[in-house]
Amino acid sequence: MGQGINDKVAIIGMGCTKFGEHWDKGSEDLIVEAFTEALGDAGIEKKDIQAAWYGSCYDEFNVGKSALPLSRTLKLPFIPVTRVENLCASGSEALRGAVYGVASGAYDIALALGAEKLKDTGYGGLPEINMSYGTKNRVIFPSISAPGVFAMMANRYFSKYGMTIEEGKRVLAKISVNSHRNGAKNPKAHLQRIITEEDVLKAPIIASPLGLFDCCGVSDGAAAAIVCRADMAKDFRPDPVLIKALQIAISSGEELGYTKWDGTYVEATGRTAVRAYEEAGIKNPREEISMMEVHDCFSITELVTYEDLGISPRGKARNDIEDGFFTIEGRIPSQPDGGLKCFGHPIAASGLRMLYEMYQQLQGRAGERQIRDPKVGLTHNLGGFPQMNVVSLVIVGL
């Protein structure tokens, strides 16, 4: 590995809209809101931004291709703007562009912004997947949906670890209950109510064995980060947040094309975690990570991520979940903002939304949800399916 990104770049401002079904707002409104908050938070002016990276996934339902939607909406003064798309990790990918731009020395201050307007399709769930996976795959893929492909992982996991569907679903229910408990305290979350295990277990099935409360919502939203050289960060604020690691791993295709993968974990998460921990100098993640926001698109995803990140031993995440290890009072609070479960998942905004929570927690600004004295926060942003995916990890600290 090269030198890595560790401590070279700092976050000096962030913004995040309320996530939800914004029938009265378009992408442009969401972009302006997230940007205005980030700019104010950093205490800089628009002209100080030297380059920008814009993440959006479903351009066809959203604002169109290219970086023009961001530049035109914010009237960015002919600076370099790049649009990035890497499925559900598009927001993290925008951050990566901005951070690498600054780390290279090319720019002092850069903007990363992710926005997604999903609720213009006319139906529930994500936009129909066959529209977006290519001319050949749409012929030779089965009629999949996002809940379905993750449900397949749940069936594999239950089978491998000898759980009945009922047992497995009860473990998964605790994951969703935890997120809702946190989300209920977050005014920016889409779903702000407490739920019970029984609510989860009684909910209608979406893709067996996953029910409605095993699935994250679909919402509109935007989030933004302003990053700068670490050595100048304190000129802007006393508590900048440093990027300790920024890693991404992409499937080689062997999970679905070869027969080695056993379907109970996400290969790319494990691969990217090894690199991120090395980059951040973390030896024992279970001891050193203070808190995290993982990509809980579905309850099962959160469960296997605990294991893939090396927090819980293989097959043992259940014990940690049942012990309250990931609750806000636990050893590593997970989803302190409510997670995708309560925020919903405006694709390209989610990665930056997770970072927004870690950033505010590190600065002691998380209000009712404040975790005591966190040192290191981790975000995990997964795009695609367990069978083929894009995984981005960001580790931040003061």
Next chain:
Amino acid sequence: MKGIVSYGGYLPLKRINRDIIFKGMGWLHQATYMKGEKCVANFDEDSITMAVAAAMNCLEGHDRDYLDGLYLATTTSPFKERRCADIIGTTLDLKSQIRTADFTDSTSAGTSALIAAIDCIGAGSANSILLCASDVRVGKPGSSQELSFSDGAASLLLGKEGVIASCEGSYSVSYDFPDHWRTEGDKTDRSWEDRFGREEGYRKFIPEAISGLLSKCNLYPKDIAKVIFPGMYPRDHASLCKRMGFESDQIQDHLMGVMGNTGTAYPLMILISALEASKPGDKVIVAGFGNGSDAVLFQVTEEIEKVKGQKKGIKRYLESKRQLTSYEKYLAFRNLISPEGGIRGEAIAYTALSLIWRDRREILGLCGTRCKKCGTPQYPAQRVCVNPDCGAIDEMQPYRFSDKKGEVFSFTADLLAFTPDPPGIYAVIDFDGGGRYWFDVTDCDLESMEIGMPVEMSFRRRYVDEKGGIVGYFWKTVPLRF
């Protein structure tokens, strides 16, 4: 010697009891009431997919490269112009240097194609021809045709070597008989009075063809082990046989009560069921019906003993069934009602036909690749080996998955993704011999799905783009039928 070398049948899994149709459509005339059940093609099946299924059964154990031709008989082609035989040929991964033809527009097209294929072989123009006959017959809701019409397919491999039933002659009569017809834009047949078709057609043409064949071959009814012809009028079937001089033990069960009238495939399907129970030396006559009649004489050879019980013909398919208890679902499967698909259901991306052409062997033929370096089979076809310990570039040879069995690696039943028959079940499949890919699962319910369940492949309609007039054919997974 020329004749039948192999056979394969196919009946869709679903059956509907005719009482369900009768109860659904109360104004049916008592006189046209028919007992028993009929086959129902699933929503993702059509004449092409069922022809492929029968042909796969027929070709099991036979070298596909040896084929010189492929004929399809159907009155229910999904296309007005685009030859189905060519789609089937590509799907079966046959070589391109073959002759193909679609025989159509009459239910006797099955026997017409049979005679054409045998004559072609007899003339020395081909050594081997694969014949498929397949129909999804749709009757107007409430009509007597709806009770009678059924869905199914038959396939015969015709050739010179390893003949199990040699062709000894044929006799045809042709009439422009207007008992029923379908024109541009008609979804279902129009027909003249039922008695007219029965008395002026069925009762006359079939005896004319069979008697003509007997006298042409200097044979008498007593020489024939089984006489085989469609039984769309069950009572007349028995009396016709009697009138022609056949005893009851010479009459092949017409399967009307358990299968129904499968159109062009019908005479060939009952021929197959006769062959399944035949013995060397048996002489059988099969006759088709529609715009006249064709009658063909076969003599069963010693070779029949080698295939008996080995082939997937008709008998086991008749036993392998699941009842469809909803008449409304039957109507929806045949596109006779249009249930809500939602905006998601309408969100179908365009099909790149140049891609379908370029990757035809991969998409229609389900051919992937196998790495020459490490031996890993992989789908879809790859240029760079997927085995992480290999990664060889351009060391691939074609590898056909369509005839491989496999087991379920993981699965789900999805209520979000659109399917005309929810829930949509799909699974990742590990193939016997290596290779993994994911497919829709059809002819199956969630309750019977489990990890490790043995499965096989079935060619189906993967999607239909009504706006573009495109049927997206691909392979799905099904539980082992038997």
